[in-house]
Amino acid sequence: MLFLFVDFFLCTFTTWAGEPVQIRLLYLNDFHGFAEPYQPIGSPNKLGGISYLAEEVNRLRAKRPTLLLAAGDMIQGNPWANLFEGKSTIEAMNAMNFSAMVLGNHEFDFGQEVLIKVIGEAQFPVLAANVHGLPGIKPYIVKEISGIKIAIIGLVTETTPSITHPKNVEGLFFSSAPDSAQKVLTELGVRNDLVIVLSHLGLPADRRLSKAVKGIQIIVGGHTHTRIEVPIKVNETIIVQAWEHAKVLGVLDLTIQDRKVIAYEGKLIDIRPDRLEPDLLLAEIVNRYKNQMDAILDEVIGEAQVDLQAKDSRIQETNLGNLVADALREKTKADVALINGGGLQTGISKGPIYRKDLLTALPFRNQPVILRVFGRELEDILEHGLSDQKGTGGQFPQVSGLDLTYNPFAPSGQRITSLLIQGKPVNPDVLYTLATLDFLASGGDGYIIFKKILKTTKNFSNDNSRIILFDAGKEIRDLMIDYIKERKQIFAEVEGRIRIEK
Numbered sequence: 001m002l003f004l005f006v007d008f009f010l011c012t013f014t015t016w017a018g019e020p021v022q023i024r025l026l027y028l029n030d031f032h033g034f035a036e037p038y039q040p041i042g043s044p045n046k047l048g049g050i051s052y053l054a055e056e057v058n059r060l061r062a063k064r065p066t067l068l069l070a071a072g073d074m075i076q077g078n079p080w081a082n083l084f085e086g087k088s089t090i091e092a093m094n095a096m097n098f099s100a101m102v103l104g105n106h107e108f109d110f111g112q113e114v115l116i117k118v119i120g121e122a123q124f125p126v127l128a129a130n131v132h133g134l135p136g137i138k139p140y141i142v143k144e145i146s147g148i149k150i151a152i153i154g155l156v157t158e159t160t161p162s163i164t165h166p167k168n169v170e171g172l173f174f175s176s177a178p179d180s181a182q183k184v185l186t187e188l189g190v191r192n193d194l195v196i197v198l199s200h201l202g203l204p205a206d207r208r209l210s211k212a213v214k215g216i217q218i219i220v221g222g223h224t225h226t227r228i229e230v231p232i233k234v235n236e237t238i239i240v241q242a243w244e245h246a247k248v249l250g251v252l253d254l255t256i257q258d259r260k261v262i263a264y265e266g267k268l269i270d271i272r273p274d275r276l277e278p279d280l281l282l283a284e285i286v287n288r289y290k291n292q293m294d295a296i297l298d299e300v301i302g303e304a305q306v307d308l309q310a311k312d313s314r315i316q317e318t319n320l321g322n323l324v325a326d327a328l329r330e331k332t333k334a335d336v337a338l339i340n341g342g343g344l345q346t347g348i349s350k351g352p353i354y355r356k357d358l359l360t361a362l363p364f365r366n367q368p369v370i371l372r373v374f375g376r377e378l379e380d381i382l383e384h385g386l387s388d389q390k391g392t393g394g395q396f397p398q399v400s401g402l403d404l405t406y407n408p409f410a411p412s413g414q415r416i417t418s419l420l421i422q423g424k425p426v427n428p429d430v431l432y433t434l435a436t437l438d439f440l441a442s443g444g445d446g447y448i449i450f451k452k453i454l455k456t457t458k459n460f461s462n463d464n465s466r467i468i469l470f471d472a473g474k475e476i477r478d479l480m481i482d483y484i485k486e487r488k489q490i491f492a493e494v495e496g497r498i499r500i501e502k
Contacts, residue, residue, distance in 0.1 A: 020257040021146045024064045026057055027242055027250040029071035029200070029222030032106070032345070032363075033081020033089055034245035035286045037273040041307050041347045047247040051278035051286050053271045054096050056249050058279060064253075065145040068096065071222030071241070072104025072156060072200030075118060077345060079293055079359045080286075085110045086118045088289040094123045095281050100141060102154035102198040103128040104222060108168040109364065127154020127198055130180035132173040140184050142192060148256055151192040153184050153216075155209075156200045157223055163342070163394060166442045177201055178212045185215050193259045196220060202392065203228075203241060210237035217261050218252070224392070231266035240266055247271055297356035302484035305491045308348040310361060313341035313398060314391035316498070320344055320361065321398025323492040327483035328476060329400040334370050334435035336401035336421060338381070339476075340445050342394015343437070353490065358480055366437040366476045372466050373453060376428035379419055380449050387412045387446075395445040399497055402426075407501045417501050433468065437476060441467075 037049035057068060070093065075086030086107075093101070101124060107115055112134065119126045119136035129139035140153040155177045161169045181197060188195070197216050199206055202224040210216060211234060219239045227243040231252060238261065242250035248268040255263040308320040321344060329337035343364055348357050373381070382404060385397035389408050405418040419426045426432075436450075443451045454466050484490055 018147075018258055020255050020262065021148050022064055022253065022255050023145055023148060023150075023194075024060065024066040025069060025196075025218070025220065025240075025250075025252040025254065026060060026066055027069045027071060027220045027240065027252070028053070028246055028248075029220075029242055030073045030104070030225050030244040031070070031089065031246050032073055032077025032244070033075065033086075034078045034247075035080045035088070035092065036290065037271075038245075039349075040247075041309065041311070041349055046273055048245050048271050049273045049278065049286075050092055050246050051280075051282035052273050052276045053246045053249050054092075054279035054282040055277055056269060056271065057096060060249075060251060067099040067143065067145070067150070067152075069152070069196075069198055069220050070098055070101035071198055071220050072102045073106045073222060074101060074104065076106040076109045077360075077363050079297055079356050079363075080289055082359065082363055083293055083296065084289060085114045087121065088285070090118055090121050092282060092285050094121075095285060096279075098124040099143065100125050100127055100152050100154070100198060102126075102200050102222075103131060103137065103156045104200040105157055105160040105163055108160060108164045111168050112170075112172075127152065128156050129153050129184050130155055130158065130175045130177050132175065133171055139180070140188070142188075148194060149192045150194045150196060151184075151188050152196045152198055153181055154198050155181060157202060157205065159393070162444060162446050165439050165444060177205065178209055181209065181213045181216065185213065190259075193256055194218070194254075194261070199223075202226075203239070204392065206239050206241075207232075207234050210234040210239065218254075220250075220252075227268065229268055231264065238264060238266075242268055293356065297354060297359065299355045300352045301355055301358065301481055302353045302488050302490050304348055304350050304353050305489055306493070307350050308361070308490070308492060310344040310347040312391075313344040314394055314396050315341070315389070316396070317494050317496070318344070318398065319492040319494050320347060322400065322495065322497065323490065324362070324476070324480060325398050325400035326492075327480050328368060328435045331479045331483065332368055332370050332433075332435040334401070334433040336378070336432060337399065337435040338385070338440070339398050339437060340385075340394050340440060340447075341391075341396035341398050342445060343439075344398070353484060355481065358484070359477060362477045362480065364439065366439050367474065368476055368479065369436055369438050369441045370468050371434050371436065371441065371450070371453065372431045372468060373434050374428065375426040375430050375432060377449065377453055378426060378432060378434060379416055379428070380413075381434075381447065382419070383413050383416060384447055384449060386415050393445060395447065397498065403497050403499075405499045405501050
């Protein structure tokens, strides 16, 4: 009798329950306008190419119901995107029929006017539930495929105001990502079979979100450029992320039943142009913008005698960081120079340096600023630069004209054990000239101390400002191009300007 009851119960349950449904998520993040295949330093092969990725999307879409998702930082970075302020990227994404995109912090880098135009040109929803005051964005959307209702919520890092130029986010408010997600989930109730967060928060924040907010089944992430080969499970949330620059395509296959993910399988597919065919429409779009770009950027400005490395610029001295800081110091004739490691996006390979190589390595339109700072203020500035030992932010200092030693295990703000300018200890009461970027001088990457310095009203050389040079018509990239052209042969090395105390 018991067996009959159980059998009857199971049969009844199966009758009431919905049938399992299989859907596929395809995703990429941190594209940064890298439309063409390229060979990263240290890689034996060319990787990426949005036309090759698009053909792989076509192949995988044909096999089951699919959503194609972008997890932010799509329109800014490579000159292929920058020269057209994201228009080229959006045209490519429209042709690929994206399902949704979340704003990344770098979507703001061209300013709000350009971003609003880009959002208007997108033929897919652009999401950000925790950004308030920007026209055209949606907090979430609900899509239905194969009878499954899927809610997609967008979240962008709350640090955006400190890692883009302040003028780019003026008048906007960035609320807590977990609070914003919970608010949307409360509004949605239990009407959906699947909840996806399209996140540009970074993997550590995605992990925290999955622990703090119940009801999120999938997080498709970006921002930290993490290559998650196999999906990560935190509590009941599946987290994925697909590296960077369209070098891989993320695939997550799901089986859904009764509002639960009962099975899943995920992987990354390498985009190798030597093994794949391009999508012809995307190839035409890439080449059309490439031809316009090449007419401007295919100028050889010098020759690199060594690989100029940007890798790890967020956590240590690099030879490209030294080169840029040296050029900034020489061109401005300052005592010392400081740039942020996060401003170096890619390296430059040994050999001819094209104008486009330089603009790819330095994609941001930063302008030079020279400030008068006391020695004690300079030490505080550098302490902030050393405050993020994991490299999750971009503030790590790349410097010229100074040497410092620090203890990474000391408390934040007390790490510097030696600081020299021209071989002499820094005098806390002496004024030095410091060349830096307008982004940092405005408080970017958390350098709030610059804003405090600029508020002082002491008279310096009949000037009530600490700023003694602000060339609004000249970008750091222009200074670099001039510097390289003058020297022709470029050599740079890691010299131990920033050393860990032994």
